[in-house]
Amino acid sequence: MSGSVKEAPGQAESLFLELHKKFIKDTPPSGGLRPLAEAALKRFETLGFPHRKHEMYTFVGTQDLVAQPFTLSGGDPTPDGDFLRSQILPGCEKSVVVLVDGRYRADLSDTSALAGDLAIVHLAEALADSDLQKYFKQVVDEENDVFAALNAAFLTEGVQLALKQKAAPEAPLQILCVSSGSAAGPVLNQPRVLIQVGPLAEVKLITSFCGERPNYFVNATMDILVEEGGQVACSQVQRDALDAWNFCKTRISLASDSRCFSVGAYYGSRLVRHHCDARLKAPGAEFALNAVSVLGGQEQAHQFVRIHHEAPHTTSHQLFKNIVDGKGRTSVDGTVIVCAGAQLTHSDQLINNLMLSDEARVDNKPNLMIFADDVKCTHGATVGQVDPDQMFYLKTRGLSEKTAKELLTKSFAESVIDTVRFPALAAELKRSLLKKLEA
Amino acid sequence: MLEIKDLHAGFDGAEILQGISLSVKAGEVHAIMGPNGSGKSTLAKVLAGHPSYEATAGGVMYGGRNLLDMDAEQRALEGIFLGFQYPVEIPGVNNAEFLRMAYNAKRVHNGEDELDPLDFDEILNEKMSWLGMEVKYKNRSLNDGFSGGEKKKNEILQMAILQPKLAVLDETDSGLDIDALRVVAGGVNKLRSPDNALILITHYQRLLEYIQPDFVHVLSRGKIVKSGEKGLALELEAMGYDWLTTTNA
Numbered sequence: 001m002s003g004s005v006k007e008a009p010g011q012a013e014s015l016f017l018e019l020h021k022k023f024i025k026d027t028p029p030s031g032g033l034r035p036l037a038e039a040a041l042k043r044f045e046t047l048g049f050p051h052r053k054h055e056m057y058t059f060v061g062t063q064d065l066v067a068q069p070f071t072l073s074g075g076d077p078t079p080d081g082d083f084l085r086s087q088i089l090p091g092c093e094k095s096v097v098v099l100v101d102g103r104y105r106a107d108l109s110d111t112s113a114l115a116g117d118l119a120i121v122h123l124a125e126a127l128a129d130s131d132l133q134k135y136f137k138q139v140v141d142e143e144n145d146v147f148a149a150l151n152a153a154f155l156t157e158g159v160q161l162a163l164k165q166k167a168a169p170e171a172p173l174q175i176l177c178v179s180s181g182s183a184a185g186p187v188l189n190q191p192r193v194l195i196q197v198g199p200l201a202e203v204k205l206i207t208s209f210c211g212e213r214p215n216y217f218v219n220a221t222m223d224i225l226v227e228e229g230g231q232v233a234c235s236q237v238q239r240d241a242l243d244a245w246n247f248c249k250t251r252i253s254l255a256s257d258s259r260c261f262s263v264g265a266y267y268g269s270r271l272v273r274h275h276c277d278a279r280l281k282a283p284g285a286e287f288a289l290n291a292v293s294v295l296g297g298q299e300q301a302h303q304f305v306r307i308h309h310e311a312p313h314t315t316s317h318q319l320f321k322n323i324v325d326g327k328g329r330t331s332v333d334g335t336v337i338v339c340a341g342a343q344l345t346h347s348d349q350l351i352n353n354l355m356l357s358d359e360a361r362v363d364n365k366p367n368l369m370i371f372a373d374d375v376k377c378t379h380g381a382t383v384g385q386v387d388p389d390q391m392f393y394l395k396t397r398g399l400s401e402k403t404a405k406e407l408l409t410k411s412f413a414e415s416v417i418d419t420v421r422f423p424a425l426a427a428e429l430k431r432s433l434l435k436k437l438e439a
Numbered sequence: 440m441l442e443i444k445d446l447h448a449g450f451d452g453a454e455i456l457q458g459i460s461l462s463v464k465a466g467e468v469h470a471i472m473g474p475n476g477s478g479k480s481t482l483a484k485v486l487a488g489h490p491s492y493e494a495t496a497g498g499v500m501y502g503g504r505n506l507l508d509m510d511a512e513q514r515a516l517e518g519i520f521l522g523f524q525y526p527v528e529i530p531g532v533n534n535a536e537f538l539r540m541a542y543n544a545k546r547v548h549n550g551e552d553e554l555d556p557l558d559f560d561e562i563l564n565e566k567m568s569w570l571g572m573e574v575k576y577k578n579r580s581l582n583d584g585f586s587g588g589e590k591k592k593n594e595i596l597q598m599a600i601l602q603p604k605l606a607v608l609d610e611t612d613s614g615l616d617i618d619a620l621r622v623v624a625g626g627v628n629k630l631r632s633p634d635n636a637l638i639l640i641t642h643y644q645r646l647l648e649y650i651q652p653d654f655v656h657v658l659s660r661g662k663i664v665k666s667g668e669k670g671l672a673l674e675l676e677a678m679g680y681d682w683l684t685t686t687n688a
């Protein structure tokens with residue numbers, strides 16, 4: 001029925017409103033977080049969960065997700081030591097910030113390699129800064145993604161990671177978001193991390209999502225604010241339990257001559273949605289977003305990208321490589337917005353999909369909205385199967401059908417993996433990301 | 440070694456080869472010449488086992504076995520090598536790694552152990568120096584962004600590594616300048632032995648100055664219209680293909 005698109009009005013929302021009451025009672029947000037959480041709750045109520053034709057959720061069905069009887073993770077579960085160690089990347093042993101079920105855990109974190117460069121502050125304290133307060137109020141008031149509003153409505157345990165002016169630590173900072181999951185029933189956890197990169201600082205970040213047990217929904221929000229001349233190379237690695245939901249909104253704000261180069265790697269799970277909202281606010285800002293996903297079974301991953309060129313002389317690049325097998329489903333909905341006056345913007349976007357089965361599904365929605373007249377913007381999307389000419393070539397050299405197919409699939413993903421700026425992570429992705437296709 | 444009998448084959452229902460018979464013995468070099476569209480490349484693809492090409496009549500025996508029953512991979516493992524007219528670019532596949540995989544696939548097929556990267560590297564370095572190939576081509580993606588000449592050298596490099604019993608080189612000379620042609624031909628000549636055979640498919644006689652064929656066959660409209668010794672190539676060069684097609688019409 002096209003007339004009634006909103007399913008079971010209010011029912012799903014009321015589940016979460018109940019959950020919120022419990023949250024306010026059990027773990028009331030402190031200080032400056034309280035008004036933000038309240039404003040965000042209002043935003044959540046106004047937005048409501050998306051109906052099937054919601055513009056932001058065209059390719060993502062959330063009806064099943066929001067009908068789940070979620071509980072909030074209680075207590076301070078401590079992950080198994082071996083599990084935790086296995087999730088820390090080589091080279092990050094002394095530069096890792098651990099969040100368990102959205103809570104920052106100083107007892108599990110070690111940032112000694114970044115001493116003097118990094119300050120870790122509870123968000124409630126960080127909000128004493130009036131500029132930050134203003135920023136948070138604005139993003140809450142203007143929030144258009146209901147899941148990000150939901151995250152803010154439950155804001156109590158956020159953490160600020162501030163990298164000082166001109167900091168250039170050798171070691172990459174790993175932000176490890178562990179979901180502990182539960183055998184009892186689905187658990188909701190909502191990490192909130194604010195990363196501030198000071199002027200002329202040069203840092204490497206890796207955000208990794210992992211689950212110790214199944215049965216959870218991680219709904220994260222990351223804010224990355226890069227000040228003048230700051231440079232960030234960041235990677236986001238999603239490697240959750242197979243039945244997990246992983247939603248993450250990343251807001252990136254780039255000041256003049258700052259750069260953010262990010263690479264996402266998605267191992268897939270029940271439903272992954274990454275919402276990237278980048279704002280190039282001043283001349284010289286540059287943003288790159290590359291992502292690779294490998295999906296099989298019934299897994300689904302969705303990229304929702306909005307890049308706003310708000311100033312002249314700004315540059316953005318996007319490259320997506322998605323591999324789908326089985327009944328997997330991948331989609332990219334990416335819009336580049338060149339605001340009025342943002343002359344000499346340069347933007348490119350390319351989405352490549354490799355389908356390995358007849359039942360896999362791919363949706364692409366590349367889009368450009370240009371309100372300036374002297375810009376260079378390109379976009380493109382391809383969907384294909386393994387190239388038969390390449391297969392034939394490899395087979396004439398004695399490689400088996402299976403080996404040739406694996407080699408070509410790997411090579412498809414590697415052009416993105418090779419852009420990861422941390423050798424240990426790139427090596428790990430090469431080793432494990434494509435493993436699931438080798439069955 | 441290779442016995443082609445009245446082979447009819449084509450692509451997408453169109454019969455391009457219309458009854459080819461050819462016998463190649465170990466140690467021989469056969470040149471197949473002919474105008475554009477005569478079926479030269481089709482013959483190469485049929486011999487290598489391209490899945491889109493189908494033999495509709497006749498047969499091909501290779502080393503006493505029915506070649507047409509084997510797929511491309513089996514043919515390669517049994518010693519058939521196709522040097523592509525247009526080598527396929529494969530971005531993201533490391534050239535040296537690919538060469539080692541192909542080399543090891545063959546070793547495993549022959550019941551030998553795989554060679555580790557270090558030992559293989561020695562072999563690779565030696566063969567690359569034959570062809571005057573720079574070391575950088577090891578770590579480049581397979582044929583990706585290679586110039587025409589580099590691609591052809593890379594084909595001969597693969598041939599040198601895989602040491603085929605029967606190599607079919609499809610217009611290996613096209614796109615090569617004279618210096619590259621000399622190097623490539625030198626590489627091919629080094630690989631000649633009484634145990635292996637070579638089929639050279641070419642449009643021009645030029646290549647045959649460097650790789651001396653034992654026999655020359657002229658292909659026209661899917662048939663061999665004339666066979667002879669190497670002098671035939673010179674005759675063709677002087678008179679043009681029209682001479683043959685008209686005298687045989």
